[in-house]
Amino acid sequence: MIPRSLPPADRRRLGRWLWRGLAALVVLAAVLGLGVYVMLFREVPQRLPVEPGVEPIATYFKYGSIGAENTDGIPYPIWVVLPHVFADKLPRPGGYLAFGMPWEAGDELPIGISKKTIGFPRVAINCAFCHVASYRTEPDGPRQVVLGGPGNRARPLEYVRFLSECAEDPRFNADTLLPAIQYYFDLSPVEKQLYRHVLIPLTRDGLLEQGERYAWTESRPDWLVGRIDPFNPVKYRQLGIDWREEREELGFETIGNSDMQPLWNLAMHRAAEPGGPLPYSYHWDGLNTDLKEVVYSGAIGDGATTESLPVQELDAMQAWLEQLPPPPYPFPVDRELADLGKPIYDRLCADCHAFDGTRTGTVIPRDEIGTDPHRIDMWTEEAMTIYNSFARGEPWAFRAFVKQDGYASVPLDGLWLRAPYLHNGSVPTLEDLMKPSGERPKVFYRGYDVYIDGGTGFIFEGPEAEAEGDRYDTAVPGNSNVGHEGPDYGTDLPESEKRAVIEYMKTL
Structure with a gap:
């Protein structure tokens, strides 16, 4: 208030100064607010590298954002220095290579990691983290990277x-991290204060919270290299199901550990969707019957939200994946022997595994297939119901989540690179899969990406496999290698016919 005792001229002068001061405060608040917005929240369209001879959508698949940076993004400079500051926390040497992400020479990031500026540069995982395969035809040979293949070297839980x-x-504090960051990045004085007082503490809190979200994994079998439990994390985070309450209600802890799945030839999968004889079932246990929902929910499972989901980009990626072929078998094939094996395959396998098979894409009941049931039991009626209402109000709202009681019969295109076999990766080669379960390896090593010359799987025993891979024990819950055996599955065929049908399956 301006005192009334002041002369009129002084009152007017003081009033003008007060208004100017108030205007200055408003401007200052606006400038500060704009600065906070720019430094913390302004979203900048992602600029992906131009790769000679590579389709832009393939580059997007490798490095593009799926919307996870908004909630799960780690400040890029902090992410860069973590393997250096905390080298003792790495499960093996190699920095981020320790987690199986392919890193192409000269690239800023490994495949499967995106970088996007939302106020500040942030990194997060994308679909390629779990859906890029690699193989070598000899130990000293070059590593071939296959986009859309099953991530046979990926280690998401270790990451x-x-x-x-x-x-x-x-040591996760500004005094330790800032010197490491400044070794790689030229931070301005303002940025230094931002990292010291805001970003480093917030990142620490976010990662601690992430650790608490995954506390349930400590009492269940490890995922192991090339495998993931994709829907328990979704149940306990996005769907809000309490894992302790679920355990009490069910009387057991659910285990969803299973192999990564390839993303090849998706247009052939869509051909069997509604409108055909039967809806096509996706994921190992057939928990969804709509490909678009599978793509969107995959991004949400990796950290995207209903607000950050990049629908147009994901639609374009899906269209590209629909036409993406698998790579051919990398060794010579005995064509005469393969020709002898084709009629055997047509008689025993095609009904469930050829693209035009009458049961391909349908769910085979658990009692019929006989394989480890844990993945089936992981997905519950409660989870199905909640997920179908998760995005209510969005134009792409989910409607096709289902609860089934078996495993989907998948096409076998690119079968050679899907090793190890069965939904949980419990059988190292097709030669082993064609044996009764009692004769299959009970313990082997997976994750060594050197392929058996002329065989149908990766080298799974010996010092190199032990050094680079993870020990797989079929006695561990969720790891059973039983099932898919008997007269209908070819395990009692004469050895000559087994060799012939396996030779044919190399050509798929």
Whole structure:
């Protein structure tokens, strides 16, 4: 208030100064607000590298954002220095290569990691983290990277645990991290203060929270290399199901550990969707029957939200994946022997595994297929119901989640690179899959990406496999290698016919 005792001229002068001061405060608040917005929240369209001879959508698949940076993004400079500051937390040497992400020479990021500026540069995983395969035809040979293939070297659970363990360490503070960051990045004085007082503490809190979200994994079998439990994390985070309450209600802890799945030839899968004889079932246990929902929910499972989901980009990626072929078998094939094997395949396998098979894409009941049931039991009626209402109000709202009681019969295109076999990756080669379960390897090593010359799987025993891979024990819950055996599955065929049908399956 301006005192009335002042002369009129002084009152007017003081009033003008007060208004000017108020205007200055408003401007200052606006400038500060704009600065906070620019430094923390302004979203910049992603600029992906131009790769000679590579389709832009293939580059998007490798490095593009699926919307996970908004909630799960880690400041890029902090992410860069973590393997250096916390090298003792890595499960093996190699920095981020320790988690199986292919890193092409000269690229800024490994395949499967996107970088996007939302106020500041942030990194997060994308679909390629789990859907890029690699193989070598000899130990010293070049590693071939196959987009859309099953991530046979990916270690998602180890990656999550590494980040959480870094945050738990007392060294995760500005005094330790800022010098490391400044070794690689030229931060301005304002940026230094931003990292010291805001980004480093917030990142630490976020990673600690992530560790708490994955506490349920400590009492269940590890995923192991090339495998993931894709829907327990969704149940316990996005769907809000409490894992402790679920355990009490069910009387057991659900285990969804299963092999990564390839994303080849999706147009052939769509051909069997509604409108055909039967809806096509996706995921190992057939929990969804709509490909678009599978793509969108995959991004949400990796950290996207209903607000951040990049629908147009995901639609374009889906269209590209629909036409993406698998790579051919990398060794010579005995064509005469393969020709002898084709009629055997047509008689025993095609009904469930050829693209035009009458049961391909349908769910085979658990009692019929006889394989490990844990993945089936992981997905519950409650989860199905909640997910179908998860995005209510969105034009792409989910409607096709279902609860089934078996495993989907998948096409076998690119079968050679799908090893190890069965939904949980419990059988190392097709030669082993064609044996009764009692004769299949009970313990082997998976994750060594050197392929058996002329065989149908990766080298799974010996010092190299043990050094690079994970020990797979079929006695562990969720790891059973039983099932898919008997007269209908070819395990009692004469050895000559087994060799012939396996030779044919190399050509798929």
